[in-house]
Amino acid sequence: MASEKPTCRWGIVSTGFIASWFVDDLALDRPDANVKHVIQCIGSSSLEKGEAFAAKHCPNSKPAIYSSYAEVYADPDVDCVYIGTPHSFHKQNCLDAIAAGKNVLCEKAFTINAREAREVFEAAAKKGVYVHEAMWLRHRPLVADLTKLLHQDKVIGDVFRMSSDFGFYMDIAGLPETSRLKDPKLGAGTLLDIGVYSLTWAILALDPDSPKNSQTPKLLAAQTQKNGVEVLSSVILHYPSSGRQGMITSTTLSDAPSDVVCRILGTEGYIDVTGLAPSHPASFTVYTKKKDGGGFEEASRSNYTDIGHGFVHEADDTALDIAAGRKESPIMPWKETIRVMEMMDEIRKQGGTKYPQDDE
Template sequence: MAHTIRWGIMATGWIATTFVRDLLKDPKARDASDVAHRVIAVASSSAKAKATQLISSLGIPGPCTAYGNYEDLVTDSDVDVIYVATPHSHHFQNVMLALSAGKNVLCEKAFTVNAAQAKILYETARQKNLFLMEAVWTRYFPLSVQVRQIIRSGVIGEVLRTVADTSFGEAVEEKWATTHRMVNPDLAGGALLELGIYSLTWVFQTLYHTLPKDQRKPPSVTSQMTRYHLTGADESTSIILTFSTSTPSNTALPRCSHGIALTNIRVSSDPDGQGTSGPTIRIQGTKGEIQVFGYPFRPTRYRVIPVKGAGEVREVECPFPDGGHGMAWEADEVARCLRDGKVESEGMPWEESIAIMEVMDEVRRQGGLEYPAQIESTEYPLQLWG
């Protein structure tokens, strides 16, 4: 019998709507017959009517309770886990609220605004023996799992470089002006936390996560940042990470590896959305290369290219079953962890989330980018705007 998890949804925006749509898909369509999901509560911070509208528009089967505040959601005794889908400027306060109420949490990325906040959240979860995971949905795609397996198998040799580009080509002033969350420092907006997290995800899951745990060491950081002239948020950030080891073994070729994480909101890594410009991710090893196509947050196919004379090029398509967006796989991981009594996922462990947040802290330090003190704060509870 499938293990069923009962979800409470915190927020009613696009990302929450997309996540719930995926939860309502039949798990068997993605070969996940061991787990199942029910959405039993939805909350808006501003109006109960917004929660009611989301329940109605998505046809969430009852009973499903609508709440007009987050406090009532986290104290609902029927909820097993809270999905936090608020702006990342508010993640620290929102997750602390849920943990303080004894609730397990799946929190959208970027996980927090800074590493200090992330450390407090994980320590709180540890003390309370609660499950907590950063919702880096891309890590749980079959495509990502397969790529990591190929790297660990040594098929492309020692991986010495990963280049990942997550960029959107937008008319920034016309589309986002000054208040949109993408460019609003009050919401920790900007290219780095909004988009760069995906480029960093690919760098870390190929050059860091593929190593044995005792060989994983944080990288050194070099970066450059361009600021958006209307708000001061970063519109373009380029990062070079130097890891002190190669992957997967560091035995045959003991030397460092480089991760290059790019993000921009004025130029696109996939201008026509058809992959015409080539792969958005290149993972380069001593025996070959893996190329990944599509935006890094939701890639659709990859190519394995051996060095000359070592075999044939292999193309692999990775479709999304049942019209899903791809978020259900991370939900399945949460369900299995809760079923098995785990407080963290091996696919996105706490120490790795912190390591990535520390990289982003250093990138912001090098670029002179600070967010308002209120959203950088580790004080709880603290009333935030919005």
């Protein structure tokens, strides 16, 4: 007799945009899934807001609705808390959930800085609970297939260079003064919101040992601020052990001009990853050197279709981790989250972007 699928009962913290996508995906009918997801409860700033959220995004279930996050943490039927609040609130949300003995899946950027991330993981270690940064990009089948081709099969030879640009136009000056995107205390700027995706592509392309034995590259960064908010980041990464280099950018001054969200160059060819944005890859094409030595030719193209919004992979992996008794994700372990936060701290240091939390 086949064993029953593991079940994960979720407590949702936030009724914002990203949380709505995550909950939509939890609610999908997937008979072939290897785990069962239950939306146990939703925490919001008011019962009315929570009920409206549930009515829209949980059409086939009736989760408990709470008017505070504390009630989510206290719910004895919750197996894992999903935290979808803005990243400036992540540290406290995580610490509160951990104190209640809950497992946690927390959206990226995991915290404001590396110090906060260490504080969260230290608390989790003491409490013995599972905590995982929800960098959904790393869980996608496209990424698993691509990194195998790059680092195991070496379909383009030795990788030596990559580039990724995340451009998303936003009129920061025209936003209300209450917007988190204008407030340094709330982590305003492109780096933590979208630049982390460009940075993740650099790590995936250039570091074959990530995440188990990740290397930390040398960084050369520049940032541009307007009205006190970082609106453009440009970073060169250099891995001294291999000589590999990456060039990544993020900006809210303009949309990206191309559907190529990442280009990876090797000694025998190159790969273009295409999609709506670095956060939403949809395909990749392998180009190899022509046998006559004149340029490149398409060798293969791999297309991927999202299931729902694309959050099912990280949700499934989290549920399976918890069912197996793991305290960390092997795809995004604690030390990798800290290392990425340290890299972003260094980028901000060189670029002149400072948050009040950096002095705490």
